Amino acid sequence: GQNIDQPTEMTATEGAIVQINCTYQTSGFNGLFWYQQHAGEAPTFLSYNVLDGLEEKGRFSSFLSRSKGYSYLLLKELQMKDSASYLCAVNREDSSYKLIFGSGTRLLVRP
Amino acid sequence: NAGVTQTPKFRILKIGQSMTLQCTQDMNHNYMYWYRQDPGMGLKLIYYSVGAGITDKGEVPNGYNVSRSTTEDFPLRLELAAPSQTSVYFCASSRGEGRNQPQHFGDGTRLSIL
Numbered sequence: 001g002q003n004i005d006q007p008t009e010m011t012a013t014e015g016a017i018v019q020i021n022c023t024y025q026t027s028g029f030n031g032l033f034w035y036q037q038h039a040g041e042a043p044t045f046l047s048y049n050v051l052d053g054l055e056e057k058g059r060f061s062s063f064l065s066r067s068k069g070y071s072y073l074l075l076k077e078l079q080m081k082d083s084a085s086y087l088c089a090v091n092r093e094d095s096s097y098k099l100i101f102g103s104g105t106r107l108l109v110r111p
Numbered sequence: 112n113a114g115v116t117q118t119p120k121f122r123i124l125k126i127g128q129s130m131t132l133q134c135t136q137d138m139n140h141n142y143m144y145w146y147r148q149d150p151g152m153g154l155k156l157i158y159y160s161v162g163a164g165i166t167d168k169g170e171v172p173n174g175y176n177v178s179r180s181t182t183e184d185f186p187l188r189l190e191l192a193a194p195s196q197t198s199v200y201f202c203a204s205s206r207g208e209g210r211n212q213p214q215h216f217g218d219g220t221r222l223s224i225l
Contacts, residue, residue, distance in 0.1 A: 030210045031210045045215070089154075098144070098169065099154075099214065
């Protein structure tokens with residue numbers, strides 16, 4: 001079956017660093033996406049990984065280990081506006097580019 | 112840029128009623144998707160389309176239908192609304208043509224079935 005696991009909630013302090021983990025077991029793998037979703041809004045694209053290693057994009061970085069079925073999203077210099085849900089999604093195949101989403105991690109950034 | 116536009120934003124239906132959720136995109140994307148998101152959960156794929164005239168089922172298609180007569184439009188139809196279909200519905204599109212192409216989402220339709 002398809003399974004993507006993320007922690008339900010995390011809390012962190014403004015200015016700190018937080019790591020949001022995602023583990024997956026899927027039949028087929030063609031990349032992993034991270035999306036940010038503020039309450040009541042649409043998901044917006046943050047990052048994409050298909051090869052092992054770290055992808056850095058400003059304050060956000062994403063890491064992938066295909067052999068371990070594991071990814072994390074690293075948020076540095078946290079800001080209050082980073083309070084949101086973070087969704088991990090796996091692309092299983094190239095023909096349709098369908099995504100399987102995890103349930104999301106709700107991050108609360110406190111002053 | 113309008114991107115992906117969904118209408119209506121909110122709707123309340125009675126059990127057994129029917130309605131169509133509209134979705135249109137102006138990015139000339141071939142691939143379009145419909146998801147539902149229940150409170151505190153991730154997105155579940157309902158239906159998807161890889162081009163005009165081609166549609167296929169996702170994870171949770173029961174109770175829904177779609178059509179794709181043009182590249183721009185991908186409406187989702189609920190034929191006999193049930194309380195279990197109370198959810199937030201998101202439409203998304205992507206270029207496809209490369210597995211790193213992200214999906215772009217509309218603002219969602221919040222649907223309550225009473």
